[in-house]
Amino acid sequence: MKSNKQRRLEIKNKRLKKAIKLLEVKTVHKILPQDSILANHEELKHNHTYHGFPEYYINISYTCRDCGLEEIWTARQQKWWYEVAKGNLYSCAVRCRGCRNKIYDTKIQQKQHMQEMAMIKPHPNEAFFKKLLNTEKLEQTT
Ligand SMILES: [Zn+2]
Incomplete structure (x- = not known):
């Protein structure tokens, strides 16, 4: 039969081991891949x-x-x-x-x-062509 004190110690140790394992897993992830x-x-x-x-x-x-x-x-x-x-x-x-x-x-x-x-x-006649284009557009819209 184990005493309560012994049992508590065992549980504590188990928890510590678990925590260390978790930490190790985390640090493994921190290791960077090559290049x-x-x-x-x-x-x-x-x-x-x-x-x-x-x-x-x-x-x-x-x-x-x-x-x-x-x-x-x-x-x-x-x-x-x-x-x-x-x-x-x-x-x-x-x-x-x-x-x-x-x-x-x-x-x-x-x-x-x-x-x-x-x-x-x-072009010297550019104004003329612009006018022509504008009148064409007007005809299309009407
Ligand atoms: Zn390519």
């Missing part, structure tokens, strides 16, 4: 999220939306996108660098084209 980079939650405050901020970034592979190429979005790139460029936490990479560069180039070309068009002098 991961810790997230800085101070820099993520521009986001409003229900799920909380990520603890770390890890390399993610994705297929390009335009050409179907398999690419890797590195942890370092993610950290830059979310924390420096202040990207939305729910946004992620969808296009490879080649396709992104193509879009960038066409945008520059469009800008140049618009600037060139703005430099061109208006």
Whole structure:
């Protein structure tokens, strides 16, 4: 027969063991995967999220939306996108660098084209054509 004191001690020890086990589980989760980079939650405050901020970034592979190429979005790139460029936490990479560069180039070309068009002098008869177009519109509406 055990005394009450002994029993209480046993229960106490059991509880302690349980608590230590739980703590160990928590610390195991804290061990970071390879090639991961810790997230800085101070820099993520521009986001409003229900799920909380990520603890770390890890390399993610994705297929390009335009050409179907398999690419890797590195942890370092993610950290830059979310924390420096202040990207939305729910946004992620969808296009490879080649396709992104193509879009960038066409945008520059469009800008140049618009600037060139703005430099061109208006046609001497432009006022006449505008008038003509306006009267056409009026006829359509009536
Ligand atoms: Zn691509």
